[in-house]
Amino acid sequence: MESQNNLQCPHCKDYLNMNDQVILTVEKLIVEDSSRQKRGWAFLSSTPGKYEVTTHEHFPLKDGEKLMIFCPLCNRSLESKKYHGLCYLLLNNNRTLYFAPDKGKHATFIEENGKELQAFGAHASEYNHLFPGSQLSTTNAVACNTIRMHG
Numbered sequence: 684m685e686s687q688n689n690l691q692c693p694h695c696k697d698y699l700n701m702n703d704q705v706i707l708t709v710e711k712l713i714v715e716d717s718s719r720q721k722r723g724w725a726f727l728s729s730t731p732g733k734y735e736v737t738t739h740e741h742f743p744l745k746d747g748e749k750l751m752i753f754c755p756l757c758n759r760s761l762e763s764k765k766y767h768g769l770c771y772l773l774l775n776n777n778r779t780l781y782f783a784p785d786k787g788k789h790a791t792f793i794e795e796n797g798k799e800l801q802a803f804g805a806h807a808s809e810y811n812h813l814f815p816g817s818q819l820s821t822t823n824a825v826a827c828n829t830i831r832m833h834g
């Protein structure tokens with residue numbers, strides 16, 4: 684059992700966390716103020732269900748902002764082809780962590796063996812359609828719901 688959540692890029696397999704923080708490259712789909720930068724780094728918690736994000740003061744992120752997420756080491760997109768609208772990272776070798784890329788969208792999923800799924804975040808149920816047969820609950824924002832997936 685690893686003592687912390689180690690998160691790896693699914694492409695280059697390099698580690699993207701230091702202790703309990705993850706570094707990701709974030710790109711805004713729309714930049715309203717052209718004096719603001721479009722791409723930057725974001726520090727996030729590696730603990731599922733924690734959604735604090737730290738960015739540079741010249742790269743502020745607003746709730747609802749549409750974002751694309753990239754590996755800061757190999758620059759490849761972390762967008763999931765399996766679950767449309769979510770991004771993903773490898774978690775401690777044998778699990779996959781899926782998360783909603785947009786700022787303020789609190790939805791995280793941990794998939795193990797392609798079957799068992801844990802859901803975190805107040806907006807997790809908005810992604811119900813990706814997991815047919817699942818019963819995600821929004822009653823507790825950081826509660827963990829273990830569900831069985833079909834197939």
Ligand SMILES: [Zn+2]
Nearest residue numbers: 692695754757
């Ligand atoms: Zn990478």
